[in-house]
Amino acid sequence: MGINDAGAALHHNMTFELDDDSALLKPLQIGDVSTTNRLFMAPLTRSRAEADATPSELAVTYYAQRVSAGLIVSEATAISRAANGAYPNTPGMYTDRHQQAWAEIADAVHAGGGRMFVQLWHVGRMGHPETSGAETVAPSAIAADMTTHTPTGKKPLPVPRPLRTDEIPAIIADFRAAARRGVDAGMDGVEIHSANGYLLHEFLSDVTNRRDDGYGGSPANRARLTAEVVEAVADEIGAGRVGLRISPGNSAGDMREVDEVGAYEALLNRIGPLGLAYLHLVIEPTQPAFAVIRSAWDGTLVLNTPRGVESNFCELENLVEWGVVGAAAVGRAYLANPDLIDRLLLGAELNEPDAATFYSSGPAGYTDYPTLMELEVA
Numbered sequence: 001m002g003i004n005d006a007g008a009a010l011h012h013n014m015t016f017e018l019d020d021d022s023a024l025l026k027p028l029q030i031g032d033v034s035t036t037n038r039l040f041m042a043p044l045t046r047s048r049a050e051a052d053a054t055p056s057e058l059a060v061t062y063y064a065q066r067v068s069a070g071l072i073v074s075e076a077t078a079i080s081r082a083a084n085g086a087y088p089n090t091p092g093m094y095t096d097r098h099q100q101a102w103a104e105i106a107d108a109v110h111a112g113g114g115r116m117f118v119q120l121w122h123v124g125r126m127g128h129p130e131t132s133g134a135e136t137v138a139p140s141a142i143a144a145d146m147t148t149h150t151p152t153g154k155k156p157l158p159v160p161r162p163l164r165t166d167e168i169p170a171i172i173a174d175f176r177a178a179a180r181r182g183v184d185a186g187m188d189g190v191e192i193h194s195a196n197g198y199l200l201h202e203f204l205s206d207v208t209n210r211r212d213d214g215y216g217g218s219p220a221n222r223a224r225l226t227a228e229v230v231e232a233v234a235d236e237i238g239a240g241r242v243g244l245r246i247s248p249g250n251s252a253g254d255m256r257e258v259d260e261v262g263a264y265e266a267l268l269n270r271i272g273p274l275g276l277a278y279l280h281l282v283i284e285p286t287q288p289a290f291a292v293i294r295s296a297w298d299g300t301l302v303l304n305t306p307r308g309v310e311s312n313f314c315e316l317e318n319l320v321e322w323g324v325v326g327a328a329a330v331g332r333a334y335l336a337n338p339d340l341i342d343r344l345l346l347g348a349e350l351n352e353p354d355a356a357t358f359y360s361s362g363p364a365g366y367t368d369y370p371t372l373m374e375l376e377v378a
C-alpha cells in the first residue's frame, strides 16, 4: 500500500468517539430556547417540497429522524414566491398550506424531544425566473457567474434587476410575516439567512452591492438591510427566538467578498444589544474575520466549519469545551446519519453522504439512511 492509499484508507475509516461528559453533550440556553446538546444540525436544502412550495409528507419523517440534534435548523425557506427559486422544489412560509405543513414538522420534532428553527431566505441574484416565476432581483445589476438547476435543465444565472429603495420595506415585511407564521406553526424560532451569496449577503458584500442609496456604500449602509430584517423579526417574535446566519468571506454563490470584516462588524455592533438567540457563523476559525467577530459578539456563537464530514468533530468539541463557541453545527454528517450522536458515542463508523441525492426527489438519500440499530436488525 502506497502512502496515498494509506491516507485514503485512514480518511475513509476515520471515526471519532464522544465521551458521555463531552462539552458537545451539555445542554445550552439559546435565547428563549433550551437545547439538550450542542451539536446542532446545519440548514440543508433538499429540494423535495411540492410544486406550490409546501414541505412534503416525507419532510416530517426526515426531520423526525434527526431529533437527537440539539437544534435542527431547517432547509432554507422562502419568505415569498418571488423570494424563492434558486433551486427547484424549495419550500416556503408564505401560505396557510405551508404553515400547516411546517406545523406537522414542528409537532413531530417536539414529540421526539427536539428543537427546531426554520431558516428564512430571499434568494436574490441566485434565483432563476424559470424556477421562481419572478424577476431576479439583487442590490445591483451584477450576475453570479454560475449556472443553476432550473425545471428545464442547467442555465446561467441572469443579470439581476437592482431593487428600488421603495421596494425594500416590502421585503422586510415579508421576513416579518414569515417569522410570524413560523412561530405560529410551532417552530421554536427562526434563523435569518444572511449567508452563502443570497439576497441579504449580497447587500453586505462590497462586490455585489454597488448601491448609492442608504443600503449601499459604507459598511453600516451595507449592513442596513440585514439589520432591519433582524430588528423587524425580533420585534415580531421576540429576539430570544431569532438566530442569524452569516458567512464572511465564503465564496459560495460567486461572492468573492473583498471586505470580510467591515460590514459584519457594523452589523454586529448594531444588532448586538437586541439579545438574539444566537449568531451562526459559517467560517474557518483560522480566518481573520473569526477573531474579529468573536470579540464583536457577546451572545452565543454557533460555528459551522465548511469542511466536510470526516470531520473536525475533535476541533469542534475543543472549541465548545474552551468556550470559544457555544455550539457547533454540522450539515452533511446529520444528512447521512440520523443517529449521529449515538454513532459518535460508540465511536462507530458514519454513513457517507451521497451527493447525487442531495437535491433529488423521493426517499432515496433522504429518509433511507440507516441507523446503527436498523443495520443490526437487518
Ligand SMILES: Cc1cc2nc3c(=O)[nH]c(=O)nc-3n(C[C@H](O)[C@H](O)[C@H](O)COP(=O)(O)O)c2cc1C
Pocket: 042, 043, 044, 045, 046, 074, 075, 076, 119, 193, 195, 196, 245, 282, 304, 305, 306, 307, 308, 309, 329, 330, 331, 332, 333, 358, 359
Ligand atoms: C445539500 C446541501 C444543502 C445546503 N443547504 C443550505 C441551506 O439551505 N441554507 C444554508 O444556510 N446552508 C446550506 N448549506 C450549507 C450547510 O449548512 C453547511 O454550511 C455546509 O454543508 C458545511 O457544513 P458540513 O461540512 O457540516 O456539511 C447546504 C449544504 C449542502 C451540502
